[in-house]
Each structure stands twice: as structure tokens, then as C-alpha cells.
Amino acid sequence: MRCLMCGKDLMEGSLTDILIGEDPLCSSCRSQWEKIRWRFRFHGVPVYASYLYNEAFSACLIQYKECCDEALADVFLTEEKNRVKRMYRGWTMIPMPSTPERQKQRGFHHLRGMLACTGLPVLDAFEKTAAGEQKKQDRAGRLKMADAIRLKEDAVLPEKIVLFDDTVTTGSTILGALRCLEGRNIQIRIYAVSVNYRWVRKNRVSLLFKR
Numbered sequence: 572m573r574c575l576m577c578g579k580d581l582m583e584g585s586l587t588d589i590l591i592g593e594d595p596l597c598s599s600c601r602s603q604w605e606k607i608r609w610r611f612r613f614h615g616v617p618v619y620a621s622y623l624y625n626e627a628f629s630a631c632l633i634q635y636k637e638c639c640d641e642a643l644a645d646v647f648l649t650e651e652k653n654r655v656k657r658m659y660r661g662w663t664m665i666p667m668p669s670t671p672e673r674q675k676q677r678g679f680h681h682l683r684g685m686l687a688c689t690g691l692p693v694l695d696a697f698e699k700t701a702a703g704e705q706k707k708q709d710r711a712g713r714l715k716m717a718d719a720i721r722l723k724e725d726a727v728l729p730e731k732i733v734l735f736d737d738t739v740t741t742g743s744t745i746l747g748a749l750r751c752l753e754g755r756n757i758q759i760r761i762y763a764v765s766v767n768y769r770w771v772r773k774n775r776v777s778l779l780f781k782r
């Protein structure tokens with residue numbers, strides 16, 4: 572088996588690669604990911620984040636999402652799946668929506684793909700209301716996006732839900748989702764596989780612990 576990012580033969584790699592045979596990335600590619608395992612609150616809602624959004628994480632995410640390399644699906648939660656499974660047992664994962672056009676172009680549901688290895692239930696409760704790629708917009712545009720998300724008309728929400736996204740850049744999508752859920756008697760958590768450090772700092776979120 573070869574590393575899905577650099578192509579190195581995993582059996583010819585370091586002892587770590589051979590021993591931790593489950594990881595589809597070699598130890599040298601993996602070591603470029605910054606694992607943080609931060610817990611903090613955003614608008615009062617408990618957040619858990621696994622990685623900092625850095626160059627290596629971004630490269631992998633682009634390869635997966637934009638280059639539609641579905642084989643990378645397991646890369647994102649390999650190190651975290653047991654922890655995530657334990658943490659959210661009894662909860663339903665609610666992915667943040669892509670535009671239908673983007674998803675069609677990709678040919679697969681990238682967030683469901685990431686979550687598959689956890690076996691947790693996934694519900695597509697949200698949809699985007701306006702076309703418009705987040706990346707192409709300036710900051711003001713991205714903040715407006717907070718309102719560009721809505722609950723699907725037929726969405727029946729379970730009592731315990733986890734808003735799930737691959738990366739939180741400005742927090743606007745998550746904030747939009749929280750606004751849609753205002754006034755509902757449900758328990759909410761947020762799980763972001765990665766977070767942008769600037770967003771964490773800007774919101775002066777209090778890190779509950781850091782290790």
C-alpha cells in the first residue's frame with residue numbers, strides 16, 4: 572500500500588508506518604498535520620477540533636474535495652475515529668451543506684465520506700439557500716453567508732445533534748446553522764475536523780484545555 576499523498580510505499584517506510592498500518596498516510600506526511608484536540612465554546616456551544624488548518628491539511632482537503640479524490644476519505648478521521656465515536660455515541664452528525672452543484676460535480680458527499688469510518692448516524696438536515704462558493708467571496712461576503720443556510724423543510728431533528736464540518740474558517744456557516752436552531756429544545760455540539768487559528772483567536776474562545 573502506498574501513502575495517499577506522497578506515494579511512498581508504506582511497507583518500505585519507517586517502523587512507525589509498518590506498526591501503524593491503518594493510516595493511509597506515511598508518518599512523514601502525517602507528521603505535518605498539527606493535532607490540537609481543542610475543546611472550546613462558540614456562542615455557548617461546546618466545540619471539539621482535531622487539527623489546526625495548516626498547509627498540509629489544506630493540501631489534503633483540496634485533493635479530496637476539489638480534485639474529487641474519494642480515496643482520501645479515511646485520511647481525515649483515522650487518528651480520531653475511536654475518540655469521536657466515544658465522544659458522540661448517541662448523537663447524530665449533521666454535516667454543513669455544500670451547494671447541490673458542488674456536490675454533483677464532486678460525485679460524492681465528502682463529509683459523509685469522512686464520517687463513514689466512525690459508523691455514527693448522519694443526517695443532512697441543512698441546505699444552502701444561495702449558490703456562491705465561500706472561497707470566492709471576500710470577507711464581507713462570507714459573513715453574509717451566515718444567513719445562506721436553512722433547515723430542510725422535511726428535516727426531523729433528533730434530540731442530540733453535532734454540527735459537523737471539515738474546517739471552520741470564519742465560523743459563518745456554523746453560526747448560520749446555530750441561528751436556524753434557535754429556540755429548539757435540542758442539545759447541540761460542534762465538531763470541526765480542523766479550525767483556522769485566526770478564527771479561534773478572533774473569537775477569543777476560551778480553550779477548555781489544550782494538549
Ligand SMILES: [Zn+2]
Nearest residue numbers: 574577597600
Ligand atoms: Zn506520504
